[in-house]
Amino acid sequence: MGKAVSVLRSGGKERKTKRLFRRTVSQLERITNFSKTEIKQWHKLFLKDCPSGQLTEEHFVSFYVGSFQSGDSRRKAELATQIFRTFDRDGSGTIDFREFMCGMNVLMRGSITERLKWAFYMYDLDGSGSISTNELLDVLKLMYEIRYPEYGLEELEKTEPQLQMLAERIFQELDEDGNGVLQMKEFVEGIRMKPYLLSLDVEGGRLLIFE
Missing domain, CATH: 1.10.238.10 (EF-hand)
Structure with a gap:
């Protein structure tokens, strides 16, 4: 039973x-x-x-x-x-x-908007709901290392100033209220209005949205 x-x-x-x-x-x-x-x-x-x-x-x-x-x-x-x-x-x-x-x-x-929202969460390292320049730079550096595995530590260190300039350029273009951080709306709508930002990279690839 x-x-x-x-x-x-x-x-x-x-x-x-x-x-x-x-x-x-x-x-x-x-x-x-x-x-x-x-x-x-x-x-x-x-x-x-x-x-x-x-x-x-x-x-x-x-x-x-x-x-x-x-x-x-x-x-x-x-x-x-x-x-x-x-x-x-x-x-x-x-x-x-x-x-x-x-x-x-x-x-x-995903649509461009969906992928941008996903990218925003990726860059928001501390989960604060906003992205700082340092957070953006940190993830860009990681993506660069992964995208160009043939580069050694010395070569990666040489590109850091260029990645710093890239992060600062993105902030100059998107930080509308000038408060030093990017909100979701600024990030998503800003890039949709300025799609050329997606092509910015020190090697001609695309780091801003993960491919």
Whole structure:
């Protein structure tokens, strides 16, 4: 009898899980630019790496740091933590499949406004709701190290003054009230009005929005 009850409970739990998954797929179809087939494919990949259905910050940071040979591991971990935070919408410390897909949607198929909002959260290192020149410069330096892995420490140090000038130029263009920090509205609307800022870089690439 006990075994039969256990089987019934297990079957009920499985049906509930399937219903929840179908509901999640339906929601993601509405709020992202992925098809049902694509969402299911992503789900298989997600569960392969995260059988529990929850991606931890430690797992995410470890994978990210290991993906790039160049740059200081501590610094790369800082950037990875920021990326994780932009995906972790509810601040739970883990990323579920829905959060993961919403984040990937912005990066892969998001509009310019969506990607700019995401970039803003990336640059807001302390989560204050605004970006300082130092925060912008810090992330630009990290992105530069990752984008140009062939450069050694000496070459990276030579480019720092240029990146400093880039950060200051962006602030001059976007800081409308002159208070020394950028708010979300200033950042997003400013770049939409001045799209040439997206092409600013010391090597001809694009660092302001992550590609």
